[in-house]
Amino acid sequence: MTAWVGGLCRHCLLPVGPRALQQTVNGESCSFCCYGCSIAFQVRSGKTEEWEAAWLLIRLGIGGFFSMNIMLFSLLIYGGVFTGADARILPIIDVLLLILATPTVIILGGPFLRETLVEGARGHLTSSALIVLGVGAAYFYSTIAVFEKNAQVYFDTATMVLMLFTLGRYLEAAGRARAARDLEPLLAAERENVRVVQDDGTESLCPVRQVETGTLVRVRPGERIAIDGVIVEGASHADEAVMTGESRPVEKSLGSAVIAGSVNMEGPLLIRSSGSGSATRWAQICRSVRDALIRRSPIHRLADQAVALAVPGVLVLGALTVIYWAQWLPLDRAMLMGVAVLVVACPCAVGLAAPLATSLCIGRLAHHGCLVRDAGTLESLARVRLLAFDKTGTLTLGKARLVAIETDGSAINEALAKAAGLEQHSEHSLGRAVVKAAAEQSIKAAVARDVRAIPGRGIAGQIDGAIAAAGSLPLMRDLEFAIAPALAECGRRAEANGYSVIYVGWAGKTRALISLDDTPVAGARFTIDALRTRGIHATVLTGDLAPAAQRVAAALGIEDVRAGLAPEAKRVVLAGYNRSRDKVAMVGDGLNDGPVLADVDVGIAVGTATDLARETAAVVLPVDGLWLLPWIIDCARIAGKTVRANLVWAFGYNFVALTLASLGMLQPIIAAAIMAGSSILVILNSLRLERLPDPTPWQQAADQTSGQENIYHDTRLPVALGAAVKQG
Amino acid sequence: MTYYYVVVFAAGFAGSFHCIGMCGGFACGLGRDPRGGAATAFRHLLYNSGRLTTYCFLGALAGALGQVICTSRGTTFTLLGGSLDAIERVLASVAGLLMIAMALHFFGLLRAFHRLTAGFVSSTFAMSLRSLLTTRNRAAPLAFGVVNGFLPCPLVYAFAAEAASTFQALSGLLTMAAFGLGTFPAMLMMGGIGRLLAPAWRQRGVWVAGGFIFLLGIITLGRGVLPFGAHMAHGLFGGHPA
Numbered sequence: 019m020t021a022w023v024g025g026l027c028r029h030c031l032l033p034v035g036p037r038a039l040q041q042t043v044n045g046e047s048c049s050f051c052c053y054g055c056s057i058a059f060q061v062r063s064g065k066t067e068e069w070e071a072a073w074l075l076i077r078l079g080i081g082g083f084f085s086m087n088i089m090l091f092s093l094l095i096y097g098g099v100f101t102g103a104d105a106r107i108l109p110i111i112d113v114l115l116l117i118l119a120t121p122t123v124i125i126l127g128g129p130f131l132r133e134t135l136v137e138g139a140r141g142h143l144t145s146s147a148l149i150v151l152g153v154g155a156a157y158f159y160s161t162i163a164v165f166e167k168n169a170q171v172y173f174d175t176a177t178m179v180l181m182l183f184t185l186g187r188y189l190e191a192a193g194r195a196r197a198a199r200d201l202e203p204l205l206a207a208e209r210e211n212v213r214v215v216q217d218d219g220t221e222s223l224c225p226v227r228q229v230e231t232g233t234l235v236r237v238r239p240g241e242r243i244a245i246d247g248v249i250v251e252g253a254s255h256a257d258e259a260v261m262t263g264e265s266r267p268v269e270k271s272l273g274s275a276v277i278a279g280s281v282n283m284e285g286p287l288l289i290r291s292s293g294s295g296s297a298t299r300w301a302q303i304c305r306s307v308r309d310a311l312i313r314r315s316p317i318h319r320l321a322d323q324a325v326a327l328a329v330p331g332v333l334v335l336g337a338l339t340v341i342y343w344a345q346w347l348p349l350d351r352a353m354l355m356g357v358a359v360l361v362v363a364c365p366c367a368v369g370l371a372a373p374l375a376t377s378l379c380i381g382r383l384a385h386h387g388c389l390v391r392d393a394g395t396l397e398s399l400a401r402v403r404l405l406a407f408d409k410t411g412t413l414t415l416g417k418a419r420l421v422a423i424e425t426d427g428s429a430i431n432e433a434l435a436k437a438a439g440l441e442q443h444s445e446h447s448l449g450r451a452v453v454k455a456a457a458e459q460s461i462k463a464a465v466a467r468d469v470r471a472i473p474g475r476g477i478a479g480q481i482d483g484a485i486a487a488a489g490s491l492p493l494m495r496d497l498e499f500a501i502a503p504a505l506a507e508c509g510r511r512a513e514a515n516g517y518s519v520i521y522v523g524w525a526g527k528t529r530a531l532i533s534l535d536d537t538p539v540a541g542a543r544f545t546i547d548a549l550r551t552r553g554i555h556a557t558v559l560t561g562d563l564a565p566a567a568q569r570v571a572a573a574l575g576i577e578d579v580r581a582g583l584a585p586e587a588k589r590v591v592l593a594g595y596n597r598s599r600d601k602v603a604m605v606g607d608g609l610n611d612g613p614v615l616a617d618v619d620v621g622i623a624v625g626t627a628t629d630l631a632r633e634t635a636a637v638v639l640p641v642d643g644l645w646l647l648p649w650i651i652d653c654a655r656i657a658g659k660t661v662r663a664n665l666v667w668a669f670g671y672n673f674v675a676l677t678l679a680s681l682g683m684l685q686p687i688i689a690a691a692i693m694a695g696s697s698i699l700v701i702l703n704s705l706r707l708e709r710l711p712d713p714t715p716w717q718q719a720a721d722q723t724s725g726q727e728n729i730y731h732d733t734r735l736p737v738a739l740g741a742a743v744k745q746g
Numbered sequence: 747m748t749y750y751y752v753v754v755f756a757a758g759f760a761g762s763f764h765c766i767g768m769c770g771g772f773a774c775g776l777g778r779d780p781r782g783g784a785a786t787a788f789r790h791l792l793y794n795s796g797r798l799t800t801y802c803f804l805g806a807l808a809g810a811l812g813q814v815i816c817t818s819r820g821t822t823f824t825l826l827g828g829s830l831d832a833i834e835r836v837l838a839s840v841a842g843l844l845m846i847a848m849a850l851h852f853f854g855l856l857r858a859f860h861r862l863t864a865g866f867v868s869s870t871f872a873m874s875l876r877s878l879l880t881t882r883n884r885a886a887p888l889a890f891g892v893v894n895g896f897l898p899c900p901l902v903y904a905f906a907a908e909a910a911s912t913f914q915a916l917s918g919l920l921t922m923a924a925f926g927l928g929t930f931p932a933m934l935m936m937g938g939i940g941r942l943l944a945p946a947w948r949q950r951g952v953w954v955a956g957g958f959i960f961l962l963g964i965i966t967l968g969r970g971v972l973p974f975g976a977h978m979a980h981g982l983f984g985g986h987p988a
Contacts, residue, residue: 076889079885079890080888083889086803093806094806094916097810
């Protein structure tokens, strides 16, 4: 039971688990999680082994036919139909039952016996050993009883137990198949084939990973586009929901770029690949999801260990039950009680409890571009109580934004027009912010000549025949532009408060200063508020100056701010939080705070790479995906709740039923029926995660909640251009 | 006693027009055997035997369940006739009400059962059934019929409730067997004329079935509610084995 073969089921793409089934299909060795999957895979892809595959599925039906007939007779016998004068035909019925039961036991019990033997040869004792032992005991005892002609037969027990357990296995397969349909588009990248058009016009199928830049690929309507590229022939619509979250079809025509992972809707397309087939974002997401599914969560590992320990224990308990009861009761009754113990202890539902639920949740998150490293991350995420944010690149865009212009009495518009005229020629991000602000205010940039950039200082040129400059204070000094003391003081204050400042001067004087600040991420305020309602404390840890950090934090409603922290200091602060029982998460851009993200319980990176293998973070959000955080936490909590409920139910059921069975209060058939029922409950409970709510875009959510975000918009632009303070 | 089973058989026959709408698609899916008419007939016979087995099993199970509930008070069956009668009456009333509800559903007056028949269960079954249909195995129709019998179907629910209200495994079995045999003719013909039957005729068949089920429901309810109800029902149908 502890053996972990690893890898995913060939059919349903979920982790194969410890009960992996190795089979050769079309000359290729494949592993499957269950019989249902191996059959379904063979029916879908197999040619030579179709008959064999179908036979496996027919087993359930044929077995059902025989065992229901056996059960019919048993019900009539228990119902007292064959009493009195009719009792003499009972031996004949017993023989009939033996005839009906033998094929059933062979057909339905075969797979369990094979599994027991294969695992036994490897030195593992699996739960199917319990079934084989229990059913075998009932069957052989009854066979002997038929020939002794004096004892009760228990063929109904043997066949119904097998029937119900087979049913449980098939339900498990059905549940997995359903989950697989949900995950399919996220895992298809690596086995997808594309139709490559050769130079001579012939088409051939080849795996996506062999596609290189410039390869021509034909995509038929309804097929998935497996490569990034440009359309060179045809027009269509593409469904890009999986990749971008855009639910409407996107129009594609000649020259349009298409992204891997989207679905071509109605027209055939010829696409020229713009990169390697295995380097697309889709392929990276697929790899990450696959890795996440393979890794087992701690809770899952715990459950598996419990199962591995339970099997020998149950065998002993079964034997003790038989020995104990045999002292007071006839042997057959005692044996039946032992069988009930074996059957009821079979921990099928325990093995199902975690993987289905976490797989569904990981897939659901990946559908919206949120990648999670493994199921353990989900568990930690559900228990996060403190979320630390990095500032630049996380809460703010790292893009400057003009917030104020102060002048020595010159017209504000003139100063901005001249600054924009100079900065048009600059590539600096602060310069671009100035140009943008001028354009937003419909101020025409002045025409500047002889513009030259002075590295590290700013930019200078000729406007209206006079020298004009925009840049730092040293630049003004170099140009011997005088500065009014009030303006200089203003500049010092702004710089001390963490603003970026551009001085603007012309005609021998420094005449204005432009203050710029970082832009908060859209929806950040909403995210913080939503996290607070979920009981999560938000804090800002930044290397920036305290005033700048305070300003952003105040605008977003965060009270707890630690500024001026080097990455090492951030780790120390987080380690302090880590001492408490609750989990701590850190959100960063994943670039300069990588080590911090790797160190914390849950490191969350926003919108950088998508390949988790190369990430230090355990969770990667899509670009502009900060607003998804509350939803992700919701999903993780729901998944965690589901897994816990599953485990409590599965273990609790096993415990109660085991107690009842060893006290001799449970019929084996009833025990098997409840067992199958408990599997169904666990599967249904897990499948509820298919209906996890979609994230509500923050704009919509903000509109619904009294427009808090709008107020925030006003406060983050405290100084409109027209209201700039004039300095004398 | 036989009259009772005749009514059930008739209800099954009329109700099988409903089957044509629901399970008929599956039966048609079985189609013709390339090996000739006899093989085709054998195929459909296997399919229907599978279905009948499931129905009989459900009937016996329901009947046994009723029996267990009624005799759970121990061996005082005859001594405490009064109190036992009460349980029997409650069960009969519940089963009767269930059947009347099913009948109303057939008349299109009650929509709640639609939700019962949809969802996970049916889609899972449908998946298994589809893969069974794609195989050419000779025993597949039997397995197919067995699984088909478990498909959520209001008709089957109704008669299972009726079977439970007989309080005996044997009579429960016979009830469901009569019902299952009633559905035989239409389902056997499925391969041939199923596709020709106009929807209007199917609708009429469903209404007739609804009428029969309504009648059975009223009788069962009467056994539970009316004074001497049980005896009345016995009198009507020559006393069914309650």
